[in-house]
Amino acid sequence: MRLNKKIIIIFASIAFFSLFLAMALSNIFLKSQFEKYVIKKQDKKSLNLIYSLSKCYSLEHGWDKVELKDIGIAALEDGMIIKITDREGKVIWDAKSEDGLKCQRVIKNISDNMEKVNINWTVKEKGKYKYKDYNLEKDKVLLGKVTVGNYSPYYYRDEDILFLNELNKLFLIALAIALLISIIVGTFLSKGLTKPLLEITEITHDISKGNYNKKIKTNTNTYEIKLLAESVNNLGDDLERQKYIRKKLTKDISHELRTPITTVLTYMEALKDGVWEPSQEKINICYEELRRLDKLVGDVEKITKCETTAIEFKKETCSLKEIYNELHSLLKKELKLKDISLNFKGKDVNLLIDKNSIVKAFSCILLNSVQYSPKESNISIEATEKNNKKYIYFIDKGKGISEEDLPYVFERFYKSDKSRNRSSEGFGIGLTIAKYIVNAHNGEIKINSKLGEGTTVTVIL
Ligand SMILES: Nc1ncnc2c1ncn2[C@@H]1O[C@H](COP(=O)(O)OP(=O)(O)OP(=O)(O)O)[C@@H](O)[C@H]1O
Numbered sequence: 144m145r146l147n148k149k150i151i152i153i154f155a156s157i158a159f160f161s162l163f164l165a166m167a168l169s170n171i172f173l174k175s176q177f178e179k180y181v182i183k184k185q186d187k188k189s190l191n192l193i194y195s196l197s198k199c200y201s202l203e204h205g206w207d208k209v210e211l212k213d214i215g216i217a218a219l220e221d222g223m224i225i226k227i228t229d230r231e232g233k234v235i236w237d238a239k240s241e242d243g244l245k246c247q248r249v250i251k252n253i254s255d256n257m258e259k260v261n262i263n264w265t266v267k268e269k270g271k272y273k274y275k276d277y278n279l280e281k282d283k284v285l286l287g288k289v290t291v292g293n294y295s296p297y298y299y300r301d302e303d304i305l306f307l308n309e310l311n312k313l314f315l316i317a318l319a320i321a322l323l324i325s326i327i328v329g330t331f332l333s334k335g336l337t338k339p340l341l342e343i344t345e346i347t348h349d350i351s352k353g354n355y356n357k358k359i360k361t362n363t364n365t366y367e368i369k370l371l372a373e374s375v376n377n378l379g380d381d382l383e384r385q386k387y388i389r390k391k392l393t394k395d396i397s398h399e400l401r402t403p404i405t406t407v408l409t410y411m412e413a414l415k416d417g418v419w420e421p422s423q424e425k426i427n428i429c430y431e432e433l434r435r436l437d438k439l440v441g442d443v444e445k446i447t448k449c450e451t452t453a454i455e456f457k458k459e460t461c462s463l464k465e466i467y468n469e470l471h472s473l474l475k476k477e478l479k480l481k482d483i484s485l486n487f488k489g490k491d492v493n494l495l496i497d498k499n500s501i502v503k504a505f506s507c508i509l510l511n512s513v514q515y516s517p518k519e520s521n522i523s524i525e526a527t528e529k530n531n532k533k534y535i536y537f538i539d540k541g542k543g544i545s546e547e548d549l550p551y552v553f554e555r556f557y558k559s560d561k562s563r564n565r566s567s568e569g570f571g572i573g574l575t576i577a578k579y580i581v582n583a584h585n586g587e588i589k590i591n592s593k594l595g596e597g598t599t600v601t602v603i604l
């Protein structure tokens with residue numbers, strides 16, 4: 144089932160059931176309250192009736208029969224069948240003998256009403272017409288008796304039924320409005336959810352087909368969907384990057400392989416065919432090319448080893464100064480060759496590390512600084528400590544890295560096109576190894592650089 148349909152159905156069901164429950168509960172509550180009210184009203188009416196009847200008697204004229212009749216008929220309209228007798232028990236006025244048919248009609252009407260409201264009212268609520276006698280008195284003197292007939296325990300008049308029906312009608316209208324509102328709100332809400340989700344699905348489909356540069360543009364304020372859209376966009380960027388690296392790697396490696404093989408093959412053919420005499424110089428050239436090939440295979444092995452086997456670390460506490468001294472003597476030859484000075488600045492920090500592998504990582508970083516810095520320049524190592532983390536900076540004022548190359552320098556065999564020339568020895572694995580070692584120490588490595596201004600590599604341990 145589609146998400147929007149599901150949301151609308153859930154909304155409508157919640158609205159329906161909550162209103163239905165409210166309607167049922169209020170009906171039960173109202174009914175019991177209404178019953179109490181009706182019973183009270185009935186008692187009051189009976190008392191009023193007795194009072195009015197007592198007033199129809201005067202010492203001089205006895206009972207005012209016209210007035211009694213009026214009161215009796217009015218009571219009949221109200222569902223009360225009365226019979227008035229005097230002190231001696233003689234009937235003065237009787238509703239049944241006045242209009243027997245009307246009395247029957249009144250009783251039937253009430254019982255019909257009650258059955259409409261409460262099926263089986265006569266059986267369940269024991270509703271039946273009952274007669275009760277009251278004394279008619281004036282100044283504590285007995286005047287006679289009145290027998291009042293009433294539906295017991297209570298009964299609804301037409302207007303009471305109308306009131307209850309109106310109330311239920313109102314509930315039904317509220318139910319219809321709530322359902323309508325829930326459908327409208329549900330539709331809007333589901334649109335807000337499904338629209339970005341459909342876009343995300345479309346873009347992921349495109350990404351799976353290799354269109355990595357497609358981006359999700361939808362502007363949603365739903366946090367989770369926003370996060371999902373960002374993740375899919377990042378995934379696209381990542382895959383695009385990988386695609387570029389893959390292409391470049393294949394191109395570069397085939398170039399690295401092709402050049403020495405072609406050189407050696409040409410030289411060997413010329414020597415074999417007797418075109419050239421084997422000379423020391425030609426043997427040296429062939430040897431150099433084969434050595435380069437050997438280094439390339441060696442680098443591939445190094446990276447594979449890094450990636451496939453877990454380094455076994457023997458962690459020890461070591462001061463950065465100590466490592467610096469080791470690096471200084473390790474790179475003495477390279478530094479001297481370009482007359483570059485390597486300095487240690489700032490405060491010394493203690494590091495809990497596997498010394499050999501960290502020296503290897505830092506030497507990869509420093510070798511780059513030496514390699515890509517001009518003669519007689521400076522390279523410095525600085526350190527700070529923030530939030531229990533050690534920040535080590537390797538700063539050079541060398542040729543720097545272009546913005547296009549910067550995101551890729553940690554990728555294996557990645558070299559900027561300019562540095563991929565025959566004069567540079569490496570194949571682009573130095574920073575990959577450094578990153579691998581630092582990450583294995585749960586650390587971080589970052590690089591900042593500006594073309595022509597220099598490079599800073601930051602290691603956080
Ligand atoms: N300090 C730096 N100054 C300028 N460019 C740098 C610096 N460090 C790295 N780079 C650039 O990043 C690329 C990748 O560096 P990396 O150390 O991985 O490879 P490499 O030095 O080319 O070869 P290898 O280290 O395998 O001998 C280099 O080719 C270079 O273009």
Ligand SMILES: [Mg+2]
Nearest residue numbers: 511569573574
């Ligand atoms: Mg390097």
